[in-house]
Amino acid sequence: VSPSRVEEGGRRGTIVPIGGAEDQIKDPEILKRFVDLCGGRRARIAVIPTASERDDTGRRYERIFKDLGARSVKSFEFASRADAEDDEAVGDLKEASGIFLSGGNQLRLSTLLGGTLAAKALRRANAAGVPVAGTSAGAAFLSEHMIAFGDEGATPRAGMVTLAPGLGLTNRVIVDQHFRQRDRLGRLLAALAYNPFAIGLGLDEDTAVFLDDDNALEVAGSGAVTVVDPGDVEFSSMGTVKPGEPVTILGVRLHVIGPGGGFDLETRRARAGAVA
């Protein structure tokens, strides 16, 4: 119930938000890299399909991760808050060497898991070194400040984005997904305009960041990540605009980073990937 704390001398597990629609068959680069990170042939992956309302989401990811070489994969349905407070089910989560949250609706994740034993177990696992990945809704939920929903368009407008508390593995970033595909720069800028302290990550589909314990991230997949850094913002009108009006925000730094490139959240320096 506070952003997950890492023991003195310990290392937080890598956090892997994925922009949705990740390749699962032809060139499953992101999911493969995640499995490797979790131990490869020794990986024990816990899948949390709670965001999805489809019955087969858990089973589908079980098959995918098995095909990618994981030793064991187990799906934790958590379809109610009572499920997420079940000692036994939650206890089994402790066996996982990696945790994966499916897509769907991020408000299903926050309303079903928020404050439960399951949420605490996820936070504790990550703080103890276990990598946690999420795709689409699962990606939005990983951070302390989650975009719950919003409108499309490149111009930020007052009221176009709704924030809610997320899982809180980090509060350094606010994640948006399906970024280019759904024209979401405006809502990400609006989210940052409220309080320009976090860094915005706009993730294209089939694109992920691998955010290490030292707060450096690397981009993987077939698209790009738009990093929106409000560190030098001189002015935001979010305190005075009326609903629906465009928000003025001055001095945002923006990077569009392709595969192999990266960004350091501490130094706020971006780097390009090697030229192919």
Next chain:
Amino acid sequence: VSPSRVEEGGRRGTIVPIGGAEDQIKDPEILKRFVDLCGGRRARIAVIPTASERDDTGRRYERIFKDLGARSVKSFEFASRADAEDDEAVGDLKEASGIFLSGGNQLRLSTLLGGTLAAKALRRANAAGVPVAGTSAGAAFLSEHMIAFGDEGATPRAGMVTLAPGLGLTNRVIVDQHFRQRDRLGRLLAALAYNPFAIGLGLDEDTAVFLDDDNALEVAGSGAVTVVDPGDVEFSSMGTVKPGEPVTILGVRLHVIGPGGGFDLETRRARAGAVA
């Protein structure tokens, strides 16, 4: 840029959200108790009137705190993000034995201070033991998840509340102010329905909580504090309701606590004050 961390063995300063319209003249119990906490006759109070658009807010509180016996009081205007990045002004903040944020508009605080040197100095001071109080907008801003604005009424409805990142001295509570006077139970319930992990504090006017380092709080002033504890919530419909529809939320525990009573955020136990 993450909820303020307290050094091993150190103690965070008391956090004092006040519900607005605190008595400043006749029976200034809350402000007096705050001055005592900051050292009484030795108190050096920093006033941050940034939330207010009135010119005289800083000067008014300077006079009030002087009258209450503080040794020195200094107002830090921070009227722009450039002001809040000014090394010299921010450096002077380090001298304070207590920090007070005025009322006004909480989005002025988050947009003008968010991510700046001034915000970092406030977080660092509190983590190092300096008490931080805020009234009305200043109270809303203290926590990690801030109610930016919302609608009145007792029934939570989808879309009736807008959350934004706050200063982040704690993320255990979400604060609402002018609580009974402006009929805000609905919006506080709506804020908690997104992710039932934080505890809601609805502060009446001229009423405060003193939240200690050990996460126990005590109520002071002439009104009551409504504590909304979603720890046992069985179900929240926030993931499925349409804008404007009432939100179903089952199993909320609610306490209305008068002066001298308290609540422990760790054990979630409430206690009444002594009978007068």
